[in-house]
Structure formats: structure tokens, C-alpha cells
Amino acid sequence: xxxxxxxxxxxxxxxxxxxxxxxxxxxxxxxxxxxxxxxxxxxxxxxxxxxxxxxxxxxxxxxxxxxxxxxxxxxxxxxxxxxxxxxxxxxxxxxxxxxxxxxxxxxxxxxxxxxxxxxxxxxxxxxxxxxxxxxxxxxxxxxxxxxxxxxxxxxxxxxxxxxxxxxxxxxxxxxxxxxxxx
Amino acid sequence: xxxxxxxxxxxxxxxxxxxxxxxxxxxxxxxxxxxxxxxxxxxxxxxxxxxxxxxxxxxxxxxxxxxxxxxxxxxxxxxxxxxxxxxxxxxxxxxxxxxxxxxxxxxxxxxxxxxxxxxxxxxxxxxxxxxxxxxxxxxxxxxxxxxxxxxxxxxxxxxxxxxxxxxxxxxxxxxxxxxxxxxxxxxxxxxxxxxxxxxxxxxxxxxxxxxxxxxxxxxxxxxxxxxxxxxxxxxxxx
Numbered sequence: 001x002x003x004x005x006x007x008x009x010x011x012x013x014x015x016x017x018x019x020x021x022x023x024x025x026x027x028x029x030x031x032x033x034x035x036x037x038x039x040x041x042x043x044x045x046x047x048x049x050x051x052x053x054x055x056x057x058x059x060x061x062x063x064x065x066x067x068x069x070x071x072x073x074x075x076x077x078x079x080x081x082x083x084x085x086x087x088x089x090x091x092x093x094x095x096x097x098x099x100x101x102x103x104x105x106x107x108x109x110x111x112x113x114x115x116x117x118x119x120x121x122x123x124x125x126x127x128x129x130x131x132x133x134x135x136x137x138x139x140x141x142x143x144x145x146x147x148x149x150x151x152x153x154x155x156x157x158x159x160x161x162x163x164x165x166x167x168x169x170x171x172x173x174x175x176x177x178x179x180x181x182x
Numbered sequence: 183x184x185x186x187x188x189x190x191x192x193x194x195x196x197x198x199x200x201x202x203x204x205x206x207x208x209x210x211x212x213x214x215x216x217x218x219x220x221x222x223x224x225x226x227x228x229x230x231x232x233x234x235x236x237x238x239x240x241x242x243x244x245x246x247x248x249x250x251x252x253x254x255x256x257x258x259x260x261x262x263x264x265x266x267x268x269x270x271x272x273x274x275x276x277x278x279x280x281x282x283x284x285x286x287x288x289x290x291x292x293x294x295x296x297x298x299x300x301x302x303x304x305x306x307x308x309x310x311x312x313x314x315x316x317x318x319x320x321x322x323x324x325x326x327x328x329x330x331x332x333x334x335x336x337x338x339x340x341x342x343x344x345x346x347x348x349x350x351x352x353x354x355x356x357x358x359x360x361x362x363x364x365x366x367x368x369x370x371x372x373x374x375x376x377x378x379x380x381x382x383x384x385x386x387x388x389x390x391x392x393x394x395x396x397x398x399x400x401x402x403x404x405x406x407x408x409x410x411x412x413x414x415x416x417x418x419x420x
Binding site: 082085088089090091092094095097098099100135138140141145147148150152174175176177178179180181182 | 275279281282283284285288289294297298299301302303304305306308309311312313314328
């Protein structure tokens with residue numbers, strides 16, 4: 001049997017979900033025998049490949065780069081999983097939405113001018129530093145998402161529970177506290 | 183008192199006249215999800231999570247305020263009810279800023295627990311991300327309107343257990359707001375007795391005792407229970 005092509009991606013989040021993924025410990029060895037990791041922050045592949053079976057998406061959609069790669073991922077992947085609370089709800093990155101439209105500017109002002117000790121200047125480098133979107137969105141508000149894996153971060157056993165079912169070709173079903181946010 | 187015979191989820195039960203469907207179901211071991219219901223204060227049917235179906239009525243009715251009647255046939259867990267409960271829950275999450283990861287009530291929150299018990303893995307509605315303030319003017323307690331579900335448990339506890347009448351509701355619809363006195367900063371309130379019953383009653387992280395950081399907030403409801411027992415059973419068990 002051909003191994004499933006798996007990808008993981010890190011949008012606007014803290015990488016905690018990926019840390020939790022690494023907490024899968026010895027299950028990672030089982031996983032390595034069953035899947036092929038084709039794109040991830042933990043491997044050195046620059047371009048998101050075609051024909052990916054499953055992609056775990058960490059983080060909310062916060063900037064122009066997030067948005068661009070997300071559309072690419074959707075076009076090239078069969079099954080998308082919103083991986084963790086930022087992807088599922090917007091979580092902490094989306095708290096800036098409370099400041100209304102124009103918040104992207106306010107956030108930069110606060111971080112790079114008001115709180116700067118040295119050299120206060122807003123970062124601007126077209127083509128290098130992606131521009132912030134006016135509104136941070138959870139992944140499913142932007143593209144169709146098949147499965148949801150809540151948690152901040154989702155504990156390793158919850159990630160395993162979902163992956164095992166996906167690898168068996170089942171529609172994954174998480175229940176009760178396995179769906180806890182936060 | 184007269185007994186009424188009815189069925190809940192096909193189960194024959196008998197309940198005392200004047201009891202609610204919620205009380206009768208609880209006695210019969212049938213669990214109905216609730217949020218605005220709190221033992222010890224009267225029910226208002228505000229949150230709509232305990233909605234049930236009654237044969238012969240097209241409307242869904244809140245179990246917490248619906249009185250038992252002879253021959254009533256009640257269903258508490260149908261496809262239609264699950265659909266509406268899930269919808270209600272999602273709207274509650276979309277309406278304010280419920281960021282579980284950084285909430286004082288994370289792990290001790292009735293809204294969070296209801297969400298996973300009812301299988302809510304995401305919210306299908308666009309989040310509103312409204313702007314709400316936090317009132318931290320009181321020396322002992324805080325009020326974070328971002329986490330409020332407007333269940334009114336704090337208001338009922340304040341008026342009907344403590345008898346202080348400090349907490350009230352202002353506004354209409356989603357812009358309704360729990361206020362202190364006539365919308366004063368809590369720290370300036372002269373009517374507040376600092377009893378803390380509002381914070382004990384709160385199902386979420388909206389009302390909290392200061393000093394409780396993320397995931398540390400635990401509800402101590404023993405004082406509420408003490409007063410209710412004293413009032414109803416004439417037992418003063420400290």
C-alpha cells in the first residue's frame with residue numbers, strides 16, 4: 001500500500017500544536033512507517049507539493065502569506081484538519097479583531113512604536129514581511145475544512161486519536177473532553 | 183400534593199404537581215443540558231439549552247420553567263433538539279470573546295464543558311469579536327464582559343439569595359450588559375456587600391474572584407447551598 005502523504009503547516013500560532021505533535025513520542029516512529037511527511041516546519045521543503053492526502057493546519061489566518069498558502073493547500077490537499085484552537089476559533093491571534101477595522105495598524109503601532117525601547121519603526125519590507133490582514137480568521141472561515149482538532153494545544157493523545165482514525169480511512173470522531181477548547 | 187403521570191423519553195414517571203420538567207427529569211435520571219439554571223434561585227428560561235419537545239405542541243419549550251402536566255409526553259434528546267442546542271451554543275460562542283486558552287475559568291467552565299459534551303468541535307457562524315471592557319475596580323472581584331453569556335445567575339443570586347440588588351441587566355439583545363447599581367464601576371458600589379455570590383454563581387469566567395489566574399478559578403458554592411438548605415429544609419449545616 002502506498003503511504004499516505006501528510007503535511008503540517010504553521011500559520012498564525014505559537015508552534016505549541018507542533019510541539020504537542022512532537023510529544024507523540026514513540027508513536028512518531030509508527031507514524032513514520034505509515035506516512036510520508038511531504039511538507040512541514042520540521043522538514044526542509046520550500047514548496048507545498050501537489051497531491052497531499054492530509055494536512056494539519058496550525059494557527060489562524062493572520063497575514064497575506066497565511067492566506068496565500070492556505071488557498072494553495074486547499075487546492076492541493078484532499079483532507080484539511082484545523083489543528084488547535086487558533087485554527088479552529090482564531091483564539092489569541094484573533095483577539096486583535098476586537099479593536100475593529102484598522103486594528104492591524106494599531107497592533108503594529110503598539111508593538112513597534114509604543115513598546116519599542118530602541119529604534120521605533122513599523123516593519124515594512126514588501127515581499128519579505130507579509131502584511132497583516134485587517135481581520136484574523138479561523139481557517140474554516142476562509143476554506144472548506146474537513147475535520148477539527150480543538151485544544152490549546154491539543155494534547156498528544158488527542159492528536160493520536162485523530163490520526164489513528166484518519167490512517168484507518170475512517171471519518172475521525174472525537175467525543176467529550178477530547179473536544180475541549182483551551 | 184397531587185401526583186402527575188407523564189413520560190420523559192418514553193419512560194413513565196410520576197412527579198409532584200408544580201414541579202418543572204427539569205426537576206422531574208433530574209429525579210428520573212434523565213440529564214438535560216442547562217446553563218442559566220442554578221440550584222437555589224428561580225428559573226427564567228433564558229439560555230434555551232434545556233429546550234424539550236412536548237407532543238402536541240409545535241414549539242420547543244424550556245424544561246426549567248415548564249410545569250409537569252398529566253399525560254404529557256416529553257422528549258429531551260431528539261435530532262431536532264440536538265440541532266438547536268448546538269446552534270444556540272455556537273451563537274453564544276460567536277457573540278462574545280470566549281478565548282478558553284486565556285480564561286480564568288478554563289477547565290472549570292460550564293460553557294466550555296457544554297460545548298464538548300454536546301460535540302461542538304467548531305463554530306459555524308462568523309465570530310463577532312465585539313469590544314467589551316473588564317471592570318476591575320472592585321478590590322475583591324472582577325467582571326469580564328467578554329466571557330458573559332447573560333444567563334442572569336449573578337443577578338438572581340444577588341437579589342434573591344443575598345438580597346442586595348446590586349447586579350442588574352441593562353440594554354437589549356446582544357448588547358445587554360450586566361451592570362453594578364445604575365451602571366457604576368463596581369468598586370464605587372455602596373450596595374454591594376462583597377459577599378461574592380455573583381462570582382460563585384457565574385458559569386463562565388465573566389465574574390471572578392481576583393487572584394485567580396488562568397485555569398485556577400474554582401467555584402465554591404457551599405454558601406449558596408447552606409442558605410438554600412437553611413431556607414427550604416430549616417437545616418443550618420455549616
